[in-house]
Amino acid sequence: MMTPMKRYGFVMMLVAFLLTTLSFPAQASAEVKSTFLYNLSNFYGKVPYSDVRVRVDRARDEAYVIDRGVVRVFNDVGMEVFWFGDDPDLLGIYDLALDEAGEIHLLSYDFSVPGYPKYHVIRCNYRGEAKARMTITGSPPEFSRFFPNYMFYRDGKFLFLSSSGMRVVVTDRNGVFLKGYDLADILEIPEKDRPDTEIFGFSLDSEGNMLFTVPVLFKAFVVSPDGKVAGSFGKAGSAPGLFGVVSGIAKDDRGNYLVVERLRSVVMVYDREFRFLQEFGYRGGKPGNLIRPNEVAVGNSGKLYVTQVMNRGVSVFTVTTD
Amino acid sequence: MSIRSRKGGGKEGKGEKKGVVNRKGNFQPFTTNRTELSEIPERNQGGEMKIAKITLFALLAALVAVGVSTTSYAFHSGGVAECGGCHSMHTPAPTGSFLLINSDASSTCLSCHQNAADTGPSSYHISTAPGSLGSGQAPLQRTPGGDFGWLKKTYNFTVRGTTTTENGATHGHNIIASDFGYVVDPVNSAAPGGTFTSSQLACNSCHDQHGQYRRLSTGVIAKTGAPIKASGSYDNTATNEPDTANAVGTYRLLAGAGYNKAAFPGVPAAKVPGTYNRTEAATQTRTAYGHATTGGHTAWGSWCATCHPDMHSSGNYVHPTDETLSGGTAANYQQYVKSGDMSGTTGATSFTSLVPFIESTADYTVLASHAKNNDTVLSGPTASDRVSCLSCHRAHASGWEYALRWNMEGEFMVYNSLYPGTDTTPTVPQFARGRLGAETNAAYYDRPVTKFATYQRVLCNKCHAKD
Numbered sequence: 001m002m003t004p005m006k007r008y009g010f011v012m013m014l015v016a017f018l019l020t021t022l023s024f025p026a027q028a029s030a031e032v033k034s035t036f037l038y039n040l041s042n043f044y045g046k047v048p049y050s051d052v053r054v055r056v057d058r059a060r061d062e063a064y065v066i067d068r069g070v071v072r073v074f075n076d077v078g079m080e081v082f083w084f085g086d087d088p089d090l091l092g093i094y095d096l097a098l099d100e101a102g103e104i105h106l107l108s109y110d111f112s113v114p115g116y117p118k119y120h121v122i123r124c125n126y127r128g129e130a131k132a133r134m135t136i137t138g139s140p141p142e143f144s145r146f147f148p149n150y151m152f153y154r155d156g157k158f159l160f161l162s163s164s165g166m167r168v169v170v171t172d173r174n175g176v177f178l179k180g181y182d183l184a185d186i187l188e189i190p191e192k193d194r195p196d197t198e199i200f201g202f203s204l205d206s207e208g209n210m211l212f213t214v215p216v217l218f219k220a221f222v223v224s225p226d227g228k229v230a231g232s233f234g235k236a237g238s239a240p241g242l243f244g245v246v247s248g249i250a251k252d253d254r255g256n257y258l259v260v261e262r263l264r265s266v267v268m269v270y271d272r273e274f275r276f277l278q279e280f281g282y283r284g285g286k287p288g289n290l291i292r293p294n295e296v297a298v299g300n301s302g303k304l305y306v307t308q309v310m311n312r313g314v315s316v317f318t319v320t321t322d
Numbered sequence: 323m324s325i326r327s328r329k330g331g332g333k334e335g336k337g338e339k340k341g342v343v344n345r346k347g348n349f350q351p352f353t354t355n356r357t358e359l360s361e362i363p364e365r366n367q368g369g370e371m372k373i374a375k376i377t378l379f380a381l382l383a384a385l386v387a388v389g390v391s392t393t394s395y396a397f398h399s400g401g402v403a404e405c406g407g408c409h410s411m412h413t414p415a416p417t418g419s420f421l422l423i424n425s426d427a428s429s430t431c432l433s434c435h436q437n438a439a440d441t442g443p444s445s446y447h448i449s450t451a452p453g454s455l456g457s458g459q460a461p462l463q464r465t466p467g468g469d470f471g472w473l474k475k476t477y478n479f480t481v482r483g484t485t486t487t488e489n490g491a492t493h494g495h496n497i498i499a500s501d502f503g504y505v506v507d508p509v510n511s512a513a514p515g516g517t518f519t520s521s522q523l524a525c526n527s528c529h530d531q532h533g534q535y536r537r538l539s540t541g542v543i544a545k546t547g548a549p550i551k552a553s554g555s556y557d558n559t560a561t562n563e564p565d566t567a568n569a570v571g572t573y574r575l576l577a578g579a580g581y582n583k584a585a586f587p588g589v590p591a592a593k594v595p596g597t598y599n600r601t602e603a604a605t606q607t608r609t610a611y612g613h614a615t616t617g618g619h620t621a622w623g624s625w626c627a628t629c630h631p632d633m634h635s636s637g638n639y640v641h642p643t644d645e646t647l648s649g650g651t652a653a654n655y656q657q658y659v660k661s662g663d664m665s666g667t668t669g670a671t672s673f674t675s676l677v678p679f680i681e682s683t684a685d686y687t688v689l690a691s692h693a694k695n696n697d698t699v700l701s702g703p704t705a706s707d708r709v710s711c712l713s714c715h716r717a718h719a720s721g722w723e724y725a726l727r728w729n730m731e732g733e734f735m736v737y738n739s740l741y742p743g744t745d746t747t748p749t750v751p752q753f754a755r756g757r758l759g760a761e762t763n764a765a766y767y768d769r770p771v772t773k774f775a776t777y778q779r780v781l782c783n784k785c786h787a788k789d
Contacts, residue, residue, distance in 0.1 A: 050503065051438035051451040054723035067458030092459070094441050109441055114760055115603020115768030117442055151442045163437075164444040188445055192561070193599055196397070198445055200437065215434065216397055220405075238410035244423060245407060245433050262433050264410055283415050283423075292424060292501050307438075310501050 016292065031322045032256075032269045032278035036288030038074075039313040040065060042080035043290055047072065048311035052155065056299045057098045062303055063297070064104075065314060069093050070130060071106075074131065076300070078316055084128025093118065097153035099173075102126055105158070107151040119147060121158065121175060136160070136169060138177040152204050158211075163199040168210065181227055183212070196211060200247035203261060211249045215257065218243040220259055233274035234259075241268055241276035248307075254321055258296050258304060265290045267306060274302070281306070307319040324547070333719070389533035389637065397434065400571020401533040401550035407434075408531070427531065428499035428524040436502060439778075443599045448718060452503060460721065460764030465599045467574075467611045468477075468494060469717035472765075473504060477756030479744070488731075488755055494719025497524055515632035516696040527584060527629075528717075528719070530577040535589055535618075536569035537686075543578050543589050543618025554686075556596045563686065576625070578618055586628045588620030591684055593693040600695060603768035606675045608699060610692035613644075613708055620709040624679055633711070642709060647679065647785070649705040654787040656702040661775035661789040672702035676727045676766065677784040680708040688745065719763025721757075727764070728781045731755060736778035741771050 010271035013269075039046040040063065054065040061076040070085035085093055098104055104124040109117050123132040137217050139146065146167055148160035156175035157178065160169045166184040171177055191198050201213040209230060210223045218236035220243075223229055234243040244263030250258055255272035265283035272278055291310040298304055302318040382718045395405045408430050412420040424430040437444065438451035443464040450461040450471030461471030472493040481488055484766035489508070496507035498521070507520040518527070525531070532547045537554055547569060554570030556562045564570050570576065578589035591612035598607055615621055627634035630647070635642045638698070656669025665674045682704070683689065715725045722729045729735055732742075732753045740746040743759025754762065763771070779789035 042729070050453070051436075053438070067453045068459070070456075111760060114763040115770075119441075146433035147441060149439045163439050192558070195445060198437075201441075205352075236404055237405055239412055240405070240407040244410070263407070263430075265415075265423075268721050292429070292433060310503070 002257060027097065030271060030277055032280075032299075033320045034203075034267075034269075034278075034280035034304075035318045037316045037318060038078045040074045040078045040080070040305075040314055041313075046313045047080065048305065049313045050309045050311050051113075051294055052307050052314065053095055054295060054297045054305045054307055054314055055096055055098070056297045056305065057102070058300055059098075061300050063299065063314070063316075064096055064098075064198065066093055066096065071096065071104075074315075084124075087128070087130065088128070089130045090122060090124070090128070094149055095151040097151050097158065103131075104128060105151070105153060105290065107148060107160070114143050121151070134175040134179060136171055136175050140177070140180065142182070143167060143177070143180045144187070150202050154204055154208060159204065161199070161202050163202060166194070166197065166199055167234075181210070181223070183210075183221075183223065186223060186227060186229065187214070187217075187221065200245070200262075201249040203248075203250045203297075205251040211257070213246040213249050215243075215245045215247065218247060220249055220257065230276060233257075233270060238264065240266075240269075240279055248293070250296045250298045250304075252302070252304070252319060254297050256319075256321060258298070258319065260293045260296055260306070262292050262294065265292055265308075267293065267296060267304070267317075267319075269321070271321075282315070288315070288317070396472045396754055397554070398533055398571070398575060399550070400553040400555070400575070401536065403533070425500045426498060427526045428497045428504065429501035431531075432499050432502045432504075433756075438631045446597065449502065458758045458761065459688040460761040463599055464593060464607075465718070466607060466716070467718040468720045470494065470497065470504065470717040470719050472721055474759075478707040479569065479751050479756035480755065481752045486755075488723060492723045494716065494723065495523060495564055495723040496520065497527075499524075514628040515630040516628075528577065529575045530572075530581060531575070532569050535572040535576070535578045537564055537572060538569045539564040540565050541617050541684075543572060545578075545580060548681045555592075555594055557593050557690045558596060559687055559690045562690070563594075578620075584628050586620065587624055588615070588618050589624045590622045591619055591689065592612070592622075592687060593687065595691060595693050595695040597695055601768040602675060602766075603770065605695060605697040606673070606700070606765075607695045608673060608675060608693060609678060609709070610689040611678060611680045611712060612684055612686070612689045613680050613682050613718050616684070618682065621708075622712055626711040630711075631778060644680070644708055644710055645705055646682070646706055646708055651709075651785050652703045652705045652707065658784050658787055659780045660773070661783065663775065664787065668704075669702035671697075671700040673700040674781075674784065676686050677781050678715055679703045682708065684708040686780060721761065729753070729755070729762075730780055730782075733779060734777055735766075735780055736771055736774040736776070739771060739776045741766070 040085050049067055055064045063074040065072050071079050073082040075081045091110050093108050095107040096104055107121040108122050109119050111117050120133045120135055122130050124130055146162055148162050150161035152159040158171045168181040170179040184194055196214055198217050201210045203211050208225045213220045219232050219234040222231040236243055238244055244261055246259055247262050248260035257270040259268045261268055266281040266321040268279040291306045291308050291312050293306050295307045302320045304314045304317045304319050333726050409421040410423045415423055415425055418425055424428050432449055435447055436449040436451055437447055438453055440462050442462055447463050448465050450469055455471055462470035463469035473490045476490040477488045491508050497504050498506055511520050519579050535549045537543055538547055549566035549568055551569050552561050554562050572589040573592045576589050578586050582614055591614040594609045613621055623634055632638055656664045656672045657664040659666045688757040719725055733755050737747045737750055737753050741759045741762040742753035743757055743762055744754050746759035783789045
């Protein structure tokens, strides 16, 4: 028979054990299967990309890769079928988004006046030929000095992100300001820490939630369209499922979150409850290994596009869970 | 270009009510499960009290392990950073060392300090990703030390029938970061003017990656002692200066005496504005370099001379470094505005970050008051201020050969009111050296060309006034 104090001690130790256990990522039992398919290629072989932006047009099952102002388009089996970007009218291309009709909208910068960059959204036809140019208008003062480096299109609206400023602007198709988010404010990041706090990976899920990683917080966040933190996950560490320097993030069709861990060169898979399932990649020279991956993009049939450095190109995997 | 067939068209989106969303009124704070420690029963018997103490300790340790707070900002904070940020206990790079997670030390640094998504100067980034270094594209970062991306900018140009290649490797310190395409210096097997092996050059050759060096409240630099509370590099004196209980880091984690990579005699003194990676199109970024030689400090030139001893003017017939300017040189600096214009009589606005000088003070609070990015402090040097390596060179890399702050390979920096470029001044390719005019401008941190004379001579003249 335990005395009340012993019972208390037992309970406290149990609580301590549980809390200690919680410091490791919760691991769910669902099985994840990842298979390396190929690197994006052309007739010369693997395109030796390093640190590029990749976007997927799921309606046409094509991948767009932006590198040094040139956009290359790859078909559903990863072969280059088209490129554009040599037209000076397209300026310096940094990102793109496709609308329902397949029109290409480029986020392009004009650096002709050094120190005063201007960005434009250039609407192009399917050939990458410029048809119209617009800028964001009607922004309130707090978004007046906004220089986006990510662009998305969803349901007739554009979403722009400044990853270093941690600000998001939503506009209509004509670039008219609709809504703005100060993600640093939403996360209650102190003013003094803002210069060192930035987003390394960002995407939208099918519900329009904003998914992003903040490496100096060792966390990934889900912010709903109404500007509320719908969830966050991640713990610092170097064991499987823990965050070193996290960057790209996406949500697959099964609701799993895919998070890139730059330092261990892996893509980590979490279920919809943010429980760690598995990770894959790992640093190395074999097919399927990764070297400092950075961004991810989800394609059709479980395809996942992963960018990396060292001229290792864009690796394409299939990721499936039971 | 190839052509493919596809239908076009599109539909217009509908309007929506405007507004700004922030946390005011709708922010949902993080929820954490805190245990009410006040519910711990009063002491009972000795053994049971011990159990309670042990379990309380375990509970607190567990709470720390779980992390009840989401606040974990500023990776280095002047000292050793989050260990797991660079090392992996279980999955280090297979061919690497020190359980690092990348191929080498510098690649590990660039995992954070280079970001492919950048479209301009951004935060603590000191390298531009190759995806933004296409032909005609200048590196994006504008830190006082410079963007290592210039090392990847090789230029070819033809002058009077002779084609010349300006290898990007000449633009700065060739750190080895194999994951990011930075390779050993192809020409110099050792540091110019010294014996430091080029194949060993990495970020941590100069920066103490573990940030052990600290500035104590006594002003002394030490490797151990009071805990480091903050960076110490910035101009916010309230939080970036030591107190009786806490130290701050050395400027930019620079290594000092007793370092195992190079025999530095001490650490140099400086302060920089909190926002330092920025265009200087409108206002300059003034790093305030100091001259401190005691208490674990050393002069800037002496610090650089650790690897480049023959470049230092002490015992060598080279340009003076760490030496005072003298009244004549200081007066030149103060009066020089641009070629042919010596109208800056008071010197109050004579500072240029293209020719910074070393202030004759070891007082960090004075330096902090001068480290500005809004042009509120543009005073020039006095006779007791000094010239040093950084007066002419950037520490990382620059748009010009030998990491110089301006182009020394021709007599004109500006030609006919234009930044030289293959597009702007095609008749004088010796000044453009294969660059576009915009690249030249970027190498000068986006300054308007109107800051200079119509035919601006090189900035040696800032001190020597021969133009």
